[in-house]
Amino acid sequence: MTTPPNPPRTFHVKSFGCQMNVYDGERMAELLGAQGMTAATDGADADLVVLNTCHIREKAVDKVYSDIGRLRREYGSRPMIAVAGCVAQAEGAEIGRRAKSVDIVVGPQAYHRLPSLIADAVQGRPAIDTDMPAEMKFGALPGRAQRQRPSAFLTVQEGCDKFCTYCVVPYTRGAEVSRPWAELMDEARALVDAGVREITLLGQNVNAWDGEDEAGRPQGLDGLIRALDRLPGLTRIRYTTSHPNDMRDGLIRAHAEVESLMPFLHLPVQAGSDRVLKSMNRSHTRESYLRLIERVRAARPDIALSGDFIVGFPGESDAEFEETLSIVRESAYAQAFSFKYSPRPGTPAADMDGQVSPEVMDERLQRLQAAINADQLAFNQATLGRRTQVLLERKGKYPGQLVGKSPWLQSVIVENSAAAIGDMVDVEIVSAGPNSLGAVILEKAAA
């Protein structure tokens, strides 16, 4: 154990994973802040570094171990190192064996106990907690910080019961659980009071959220969205990630009817071949997916569609990969993420026959990404000349620039703006590149 004997006073949280992992990182930072610790800008000034890890692909895991080594080389024994997140859940005590200088291991459902784990580590006691307590952590966390950025995440649902054969999430995050309505409405109100104008509702299967409203009526995600739409001061609502099988009529209707619900849907399909989809245990087909996006587009014609793809799933033939390319053509994505299949220990696909060679995967990924990039550019170019609204979120690269998001989740760079971060501005789109748009402000929109 290399830990200094004193309780840490400064901390740095580094998040590596999905948006829910980022949300967890923010909650951990707020928890440590509520304990009287202060945030350091990076590892150099921190008495405690929290590596909030991701286990989804092999590369993500390797990065954690190299980061631990780098921290010790650069900062010596000073910082206490905590490994949090999905690698902590999956590897548990093994982390301490592989990286002796780790002081704390805490899983994604147990991080509310970070203060007592820190106390244990200071005393030289083992500090590992990968429990998945029946009581959710959220009730034990302090309220949200009183200053927030204009756009915030709010985890409403955690875990996954789908067990896609390639995926670790059901093991690292546990079963699907929805947070209760009242707790979510309270957190949303606190966020708006702290300056938030846009909330992105998060869940590994966010559209599987269900619960009861304050009158005891059963509600789905669409009901929650409609209630949030009535919150004064909240102007934009988004949600991610959705599973095709949980995309119910009410939610599709909400896209037609709820003004603050942004026209964007991340709906991963993963592959275009029914045989591959079946082997992935996706429980939807190519056809059912395409029909579903037709219904969504009928409700909200301008919706920007996004997706996730895996190339080189075990047994994927050239012809089956061509079906992935053709589903991309048919779906016309505004953006999409694509990954090379990464075998994950303990998942069924890792033991399947027909593992695809790295060279074939590389070639397929390049072709897929070229197709996706072309669609993304076409989508961006189609917004040229359009008048729309942008929520300004941060400064740009050059003086005078501010950057925000369009309703369709495109990054929009506004030049020489007299507006401020947090403003919602009316703009005209004047340029369109592959990754961002340029715009001029027409006038400051009413709040």
Ligand code: SAH
């Ligand atoms: N719950 C979401 C997202 C899960 S993880 C969903 O079902 O869509 C995000 C993405 O990582 C997945 O959509 C998938 O495309 C990718 N992914 C998951 N496991 C993977 C693996 N073993 N190898 C490569 N990509 C993977």
Ligand code: SF4
């Ligand atoms: Fe993983 Fe599938 Fe669950 Fe998404 S739905 S988290 S890909 S198991």
Ligand code: F3S
């Ligand atoms: Fe990674 Fe865990 Fe998210 S494995 S993608 S951080 S749920």
